[in-house]
Amino acid sequence: MKVIRSLSEFKLEPSVVALGTFDGVHIAHKKVIEKVVKTAKEKGLQSVVYTFSNHPKELSDVETPKRLITPEQKISIIKKLGVDILIMVPFDETQLNMQAEVFLVDIVLKNINAKHIIVGYDYRFGKNAKGCVNMLKQYQAEYGYELEIIDPIRKDGILISSTLIRQHLLSGQVASANELLGRKYDIRGKVIHGKHMGRKLGFPTVNLKTDYEMSVLRPGVYMTETIIDKKVYPSVTNVGFNPTFNQTDFNIETYILDFDGDLYGETLDVLFIRFIRKEIRFDSLDALIEKIESDVQLTREFFGL
Incomplete structure (x- = not known):
């Protein structure tokens, strides 16, 4: 797996890309990434994951969540899922202030060369998080990419999230957290x-x-x-x-x-x-x-x- 750490480093061959923070790379995140790998193989394209080396909330006024994994662990977990290229860049002022359409066109479609985009149901992007799955749907015909949205994933009726995993860990419920992480x-x-x-x-x-x-x-x-x-x-x-x-x-x-x-x-x-x-x-x-x-x-x- 090739790891790219800067927005200025790459211009890729046609690809299938997963977009997200993937905080903790829990079992719901893995579903998205595994779908990217499977689709890329079916289409003969590269499988790409675009994510961050830090948490986007570090640049906001709200309290930054404690990290579930280090950047090195994140790389290791995603590599095991069979991804061809991991783009893991710092979420910085450039990312924070990038308009949603600029991110989609300049980064995702031009640099990543995405022909097929896969995201979770609640994915947001761009300045003030104005970009969302509905925007991706709206631009689909204009820019000619395929879009796939992964529905919420639940375990025992409970929505899987990094926030819930943190709550389990903070209360000592390690076994419950491990079930949602899909690993120890x-x-x-x-x-x-x-x-x-x-x-x-x-x-x-x-x-x-x-x-x-x-x-x-x-x-x-x-x-x-x-x-x-x-x-x-x-x-x-x-x-x-x-x-x-x-x-x-x-x-x-x-x-x-x-x-x-x-x-x-x-x-x-x-x-x-x-x-x-x-x-x-x-x-x-x-x-x-x-x-x-x-x-x-x-x-x-x-x-x-």
């Missing part, structure tokens, strides 16, 4: 030196450096899986502020079961499976150790270890 929620981070408190307690942990924008999870303790050199290890992960030690920084630290090795400087993926408990301030280290032992035992039983 994954935090990727670089292993850094912490205060080594876990080692002193008998449970050496790896501390992950991540962007605070990724702090979507409810603070607490989770059953997780940690991937090391493509091997999956059951793990117990604490997310939050470690109230027993009066820490003020947001931390993600993982105790990897049955693993002993130096991981400093490595980039790891931690996949979240199940919420165990909320963060607790313990009156003594012995009480904390006893609770950690219980968390680890629950995790061992869950994984059948």
Whole structure:
């Protein structure tokens, strides 16, 4: 898959394109992208996804949603769906102020060379989000492209959305979030030196450096899986502020079961499976150790270890 990161970089061969923010690339987003890949193969055209490396709301007055995935994770997920070309550009002032028809004509039809456009039912684009699926329908005959609109996708009668996934994660409902994502929620981070408190307690942990924008999870303790050199290890992960030690920084630290090795400087993926408990301030280290032992035992039983 070719990745294009600038509007000035490309002029493509005839293509089928998916347009959208694809925040989290959840199962509804995947339906759109999979349709693009399938249609492009049927028509003998390139499959293209046009999206952003950041969230468009970063340039608005409203609060920017916490990121569900990093740009690198977004690239990796879309690549696995079989896309030929991913255009992932920053949503900047140029994008913010581009008139909807200019975006359609200059970017989508000229640069991307789209012959077939596929979008979700609620897709919006252009300055002040004035562009919508109705506009795409109106210009279809004039500019000669095919248009396909993907209907709302529901699971158990509930509309799938990135907002709902965030709500699940913020309330600790990881399994529900995973169902809507179509995969396990994954935090990727670089292993850094912490205060080594876990080692002193008998449970050496790896501390992950991540962007605070990724702090979507409810603070607490989770059953997780940690991937090391493509091997999956059951793990117990604490997310939050470690109230027993009066820490003020947001931390993600993982105790990897049955693993002993130096991981400093490595980039790891931690996949979240199940919420165990909320963060607790313990009156003594012995009480904390006893609770950690219980968390680890629950995790061992869950994984059948």
